[in-house]
Amino acid sequence: GQNIDQPTEMTATEGAIVQINCTYQTSGFNGLFWYQQHAGEAPTFLSYNVLDGLEEKGRFSSFLSRSKGYSYLLLKELQMKDSASYLCAVRDEGGSYIPTFGRGTSLIVHP
Amino acid sequence: NAGVTQTPKFQVLKTGQSMTLQCAQDMNHEYMSWYRQDPGMGLRLIHYSVGAGITDQGEVPNGYNVSRSTTEDFPLRLLSAAPSQTSVYFCASSLQGGSQHFGDGTRLSIL
Numbered sequence: 001g002q003n004i005d006q007p008t009e010m011t012a013t014e015g016a017i018v019q020i021n022c023t024y025q026t027s028g029f030n031g032l033f034w035y036q037q038h039a040g041e042a043p044t045f046l047s048y049n050v051l052d053g054l055e056e057k058g059r060f061s062s063f064l065s066r067s068k069g070y071s072y073l074l075l076k077e078l079q080m081k082d083s084a085s086y087l088c089a090v091r092d093e094g095g096s097y098i099p100t101f102g103r104g105t106s107l108i109v110h111p
Numbered sequence: 112n113a114g115v116t117q118t119p120k121f122q123v124l125k126t127g128q129s130m131t132l133q134c135a136q137d138m139n140h141e142y143m144s145w146y147r148q149d150p151g152m153g154l155r156l157i158h159y160s161v162g163a164g165i166t167d168q169g170e171v172p173n174g175y176n177v178s179r180s181t182t183e184d185f186p187l188r189l190l191s192a193a194p195s196q197t198s199v200y201f202c203a204s205s206l207q208g209g210s211q212h213f214g215d216g217t218r219l220s221i222l
Binding site: 033 | 159
């Protein structure tokens with residue numbers, strides 16, 4: 001199984017940059033996902049990392065260090081609509097290909 | 112494509128009643144899973160399936176049954192509802208190794 005840690009809540013200012021961290025412990029790492037979930041809605045896929053390094057997708061980037069069991073999601077040029085929960089999910093080599101989710105980080109963007 | 116469709120969207124049950132939450136996907140995904148989401152707990156895996164005729168237990172399977180007779184459908188059955196099963200339930204589907212596509216959720220209250 002996995003042990004996944006994320007901060008519970010973060011606040012940031014519109015236009016700023018915020019970094020949401022995720023640390024994990026797993027017996028056999030096989031990929032890390034980030035999802036965004038607005039209040040009352042379903043999670044939606046943001047990014048996937050399986051190799052070390054940075055994956056950039058518009059205003060959002062995700063970084064992975066497998067040796068440190070660490071990932072972060074970087075959100076640039078924050079907008080009010082970025083207020084949401086951000087879920088880190090880790091897949092291991094157990095064979096089910098179903099990832100385990102962390103408890104999520106609630107991001108509040110204020111003017 | 113409709114994606115992942117869950118019904119009903121809302122349901123209120125009395126303790127001891129049984130019911131089935133429906134989930135259907137039209138993307139020909141092999142993998143399907145059911146999660147429950149409670150405040151502060153993140154998404155917890157109930158049951159999952161890696162193909163028609165194959166199901167397995169997740170982290171919190173007690174009190175729930177599933178079956179996968181077709182690729183498209185993956186119903187979740189509550190055998191005898193308990194107040195502890197009050198939650199938001201999400202169904203998700205994916206290709207092997209791919210990101211998950213979530214339904215809009217079922218908000219279930221058990222009195």
